[in-house]
Amino acid sequence: MKFCSNCGAAVISKIPDGDHLPRFVCERCGVIHYKNPLLVLGCVPEWQGKILLCRRAIEPRLGFWTVPAGFMEIGETMQQAARRECFEEAEAEVEIGSLLAVVNVTHAGQVHVMFRARMLHPGFAAGPESLQVGLYEEDAIPWQDLAFPSGEFTLRRYFADRAAGREDHHFTELDRPLRR
Amino acid sequence: MKFCSNCGAAVISKIPDGDHLPRFVCERCGVIHYKNPLLVLGCVPEWQGKILLCRRAIEPRLGFWTVPAGFMEIGETMQQAARRECFEEAEAEVEIGSLLAVVNVTHAGQVHVMFRARMLHPGFAAGPESLQVGLYEEDAIPWQDLAFPSGEFTLRRYFADRAAGREDHHFTELDRPLRR
Numbered sequence: 199m200k201f202c203s204n205c206g207a208a209v210i211s212k213i214p215d216g217d218h219l220p221r222f223v224c225e226r227c228g229v230i231h232y233k234n235p236l237l238v239l240g241c242v243p244e245w246q247g248k249i250l251l252c253r254r255a256i257e258p259r260l261g262f263w264t265v266p267a268g269f270m271e272i273g274e275t276m277q278q279a280a281r282r283e284c285f286e287e288a289e290a291e292v293e294i295g296s297l298l299a300v301v302n303v304t305h306a307g308q309v310h311v312m313f314r315a316r317m318l319h320p321g322f323a324a325g326p327e328s329l330q331v332g333l334y335e336e337d338a339i340p341w342q343d344l345a346f347p348s349g350e351f352t353l354r355r356y357f358a359d360r361a362a363g364r365e366d367h368h369f370t371e372l373d374r375p376l377r378r
Numbered sequence: 379m380k381f382c383s384n385c386g387a388a389v390i391s392k393i394p395d396g397d398h399l400p401r402f403v404c405e406r407c408g409v410i411h412y413k414n415p416l417l418v419l420g421c422v423p424e425w426q427g428k429i430l431l432c433r434r435a436i437e438p439r440l441g442f443w444t445v446p447a448g449f450m451e452i453g454e455t456m457q458q459a460a461r462r463e464c465f466e467e468a469e470a471e472v473e474i475g476s477l478l479a480v481v482n483v484t485h486a487g488q489v490h491v492m493f494r495a496r497m498l499h500p501g502f503a504a505g506p507e508s509l510q511v512g513l514y515e516e517d518a519i520p521w522q523d524l525a526f527p528s529g530e531f532t533l534r535r536y537f538a539d540r541a542a543g544r545e546d547h548h549f550t551e552l553d554r555p556l557r558r
Binding site: 199200201202203204205206207208209216219231232233234235236237269270271272273274275276277297300302304307309326367369371 | 379383384385412414449489
């Protein structure tokens with residue numbers, strides 16, 4: 199941020215009175231501009247034991263595989279966001295189920311929240327952000343070509359819980375960027 | 379938002395190509411400015427069966443009661459945010475426990491996430507954003523003077539689960555402002 203979105207003046211970075219972190223502050227109109235973590239919502243869609251995965255058509259991680267997920271919008275619930283992203287990326291209609299994973303991606307200022315999901319019918323297709331979409335058995339998941347560590351965490355916990363007949367939720371923190 | 383935070387030009391509101399919602403767009407430098415839901419993190423701190431509540435010293439809802447909660451910051455986990463807010467508002471040190479409530483406050487573009495918490499010692503005091511802080515038995519909770527519906531939902535579920543010997547998590551949606 200370089201300019202005040204309220205009045206257009208240049209902003210400075212400083213710790214406001216009574217605060218404990220530096221913020222972008224406009225010294226002309228007085229507005230303090232906060233930047234807060236973003237929510238990424240996704241799901242693990244299942245159809246007859248297989249999982250729906252998308253191969254990304256956009257950066258970051260173009261060409262790598264992911265569960266359907268994306269930024270939550272204002273006005274929707276977490277569950278609505280997860281369902282919408284699944285339809286946008288994989289053109290699949292799902293019923294959102296139980297909470298599966300909450301990944302604190304602290305280095306990126308994001309929280310990824312993943313749900314279990316049941317596909318309502320076997321229809322799917324690559325949306326504009328996907329190169330390819332497919333249903334995969336557990337032993338066919340492209341573990342070496344997953345786009346994001348949060349997706350790997352989500353899928354590992356999904357299969358472990360499914361094998362154990364549980365539907366737990368799992369927290370983790372990913373505090374550094376992916377290295378390959 | 380009236381001005382581009384990247385270049386200072388006036389922004390317009392339009393639906394970008396390939397998008398489905400109106401965004402503030404800068405036609406000079408091309409930046410699209412997204413606005414996404416904010417995360418509010420809080421906890422229900424317990425000491426010997428009593429719950430720690432804060433009476434708000436700031437708007438909104440000045441003078442009304444709340445569990446310790448506030449906006450999550452970049453670089454922290456949900457649990458760290460809940461613990462920090464508890465210390466800032468009530469000067470109480472807690473160990474964050476299980477997930478208790480996820481409240482989709484869609485009308486406000488917020489998600490409130492609340493955890494159970496155990497106070498590490500009986501020390502507490504009003505922080506700068508609180509007029510008063512106290513430990514309350516269930517039957518002394520000021521239900522009619524709670525600041526936010528998400529706090530009431532959180533506390534009701536807390537006591538119901540405690541009575542049943544459970545530690546479940548609960549989702550709800552609050553899609554309209556508080557009316558009193």
